[in-house]
Amino acid sequence: MSGIPGAPSRRTLLIGAAALAAGGARAAPATLRDATGRDLPVPAAVARVFPAGPPAAILLYTLAPDLLLGWPRALRPDERALLLPEIAARPEIGRLTGRGNTANLESVLALAPDLILDAGSTSETYLSLARRVEAQTGVPYALLDGALARTPETYRVLGRLLRREAAGEDRAAAAQQILDRVATRVATVPAERRPRVYAALGPRGLQTGRGGAINVESLDLVGARNVAGEASGGLATVSVEQVLAWDPDAIVATDARFAAGLRGDPAWASLRAVREDRVHLAPHLPFGWLESPPSVNRLLGLLWLGHCLYPNLFPEDLAAETRAFHARFYGRPIDAAEAARILAGQG
């Protein structure tokens, strides 16, 4: 996934090589250069955008919700309740990338999008897929970098692409502010004082992300040492015995039932992190705060994670942060009770 050191330079990729005629002239028509070297004009007015997968859908929703044609999968009622009602109710349209396409190219065309937007890995696999879909549909296909640390740049590019520079700049600045806040505070912690964290994913808490896995990207950004991160890789299964051997300082869990059952499970209960009450259940509304899907929803998760792992360094009121984030990024202000419910991982 993104964020691998030594990967080719991570200019935002739009069909192969970069793309936007930036330059100072703000009104200059942007073009997309495809892999064959053609310069495709970006539609003068983009009114209908097809998100290729969940990360792109969330990215687009947070910047220009009105342009979102639909959701890769229909939203659940508890997710819908926290978003703009009219946009959240838009139909299920399937996914074009990620693991398995469920969208049918003819249905994509029937929706008459001006642009197909994807955000995530910029590996050759996804580039070639982008080129292929573009060739088949004739619809410009923009592939943006989905790495969490590059969110500000991704917002700016998307803003230019959609002719929504002001909104793009606003989200970029807010994202940058969160990333900087986390980075500067974490930088004050000496390496040996950084918590060793186990990310307990999946229903049994026995799936975890290895080094470089997008599921645990947030752990790196808050300076936590991922106990499973010594070897690089994606998602893997581990045994409880291995977790006991790692003896992590803290556990970050994504499954509420798993987290609730830890104290009553003799195997897990002997863990230091469980005994000392350092098991943190990641909130999951309206989208996962740690992962699933790996999009801009994880920005707020960074603050939450920092607050869990370094309570002294992150004194801010999380409920207030959550409400501010919702108002700015999700476009629907929430009240204190809703924020408390979300933070408790309920709903």
Place this chain on the structure above:
Amino acid sequence: MSPRAGLAAALAFLLLAVLLALGVGRFPLSPLDLARALWAGLTGTPSGLPPATGAVLFQVRGPRVLAALLVGAGLAAAGTAFQGLFRNPLVSPDLLGASSGAALGAVAGILLGLPILGIEALSFAGGLGAVAVVYAIGATLRGGDAVLTLVLTGIVVGSLLGAGIGLAKYLADPYNQLPAITFWLLGSLAGIGLGDLLPLALAVLAGTALLLALRWRMNAMSLPDEEARALGVPTGVLRAAIVVGATLVTAASVAAAGIVGWVGLVVPHLARLLVGPSFPRLLPTAALLGGGFLLLIDTLARTMAPVEVPLGILTAVVGTPFFIALLARTRGGWS
């Protein structure tokens, strides 16, 4: 090797595997700590060891060792009985759809977001249900070769269930459910705890006990039905009872451990090499060997790397060359 010596060798192999499996793991436990924790656990006295030590032995490694023994022994016994019942050396316990049914049940459970025990229960029910359907269809289509009808029905139903699993994967959420389904289908004992052990043990022991009780009659299965009946063996009843026993074992194993192939196919051949083809001796030998075999493989799966190596992959990697070597040794003869 005489049959008696073969049985003794299988038992010794199993005990050695247990000792090795208890002694190694990702969590460092010295033999002395192990002995102290065992002693403390048996006598109820405090061991003076850190709490994690006892937890590893009694909550993690111990249950996992028992689960591997149960699943391995059960699958090997079921495979031996099935190879005799279908008179075919290439048969494994999932022939009648028990594995596919159990897998579909588990995948449906993951899709529905059930708790772990619910997933296991649905999986077990799926395995029993699939075989019940296969058997019912086979019984309805009377006439001709009853065994062949059963095999063909099993293959057809199994592939339909496979399509169901594919559909479930397609509908799954790619960030949470799909990895869970994928890992589950590859087979693993990583999550086994004491809570999973009791239902697994009940079903596997019941199924294996039934098969062991029938082993005195099983030699008659090598005869054509008419001849066996002339000897007073109720072939229909015997067949149904073997299917019930093997299905209980297979469905419970898949529910607890995911899909673990090869054990039920390879171990019976090894047991025949040791003690010959006569079931009264063959079946217990196969069960002992299967338990030890899967225990060794699972020990490898949990110690090779910090992350688990899926069991189904290891059994295939170990089982394939093993099987080819057996073929070379026996020249394809297996009677």
